[in-house]
Amino acid sequence: MTETMLPLSPTADDFNVLMDRMAERHGFAQLDTGNFEAFAAGPGDRVVLFAEDPVRVPETWDVAVVLPEVLKRLGGRLQAGVLDVASARGLAARYGFSTWPALVFLRAGAYVGAIEGMRDWDAYLREMSAMLDKPAGRAPSLGIAVRGEGTRCADTSGACH
Secondary structure (H helix, E strand, C coil), rough: CCCCCCCCCCHHHHHHHHHHHHHHHCEEECCCCCCHHHHHHHEEEEEEEECCCCCCCCCHHHHHHHHHHHHHHHHCCCEEEEEEHHHHHHHHHHHCCCCCCEEEEEEECCEEEEECCCCCCHHHHHHHHHHHHHCCCCCCCCCCCCHHHHHHCCCCCCCCC
């Protein structure tokens, strides 16, 4: 079988081809807003690649290429999915990350953690292994302070939480 060479300057269409390959060769679920919730709620540990346009954020391409190999090293302990760019943009705020691309880890629908941006091989192995041992919890927010109407901050400087 002849392998197709990866383009030097990947486009969004090239990235879609890579996503198809990830599904065919590695069993990644291809996700969008219509099927994300069902995938996230499934049993066991899951990782979702929140992809951004690889032309805009070239690290997206890098993470997508490295991820299947890192998952193999973890012995198949994670079910993987990749969100299309538009859906990833729409769902990102729910998980509180600020750097693209991001790997979001879930367990039975509950948030476990996220790894933002590209890492070297050893860092990915270490951080992803830690996610498998970490308890599920509440996803962080993006840090927008909210106070109920009529409530006051006890801090006289006004720098409330």
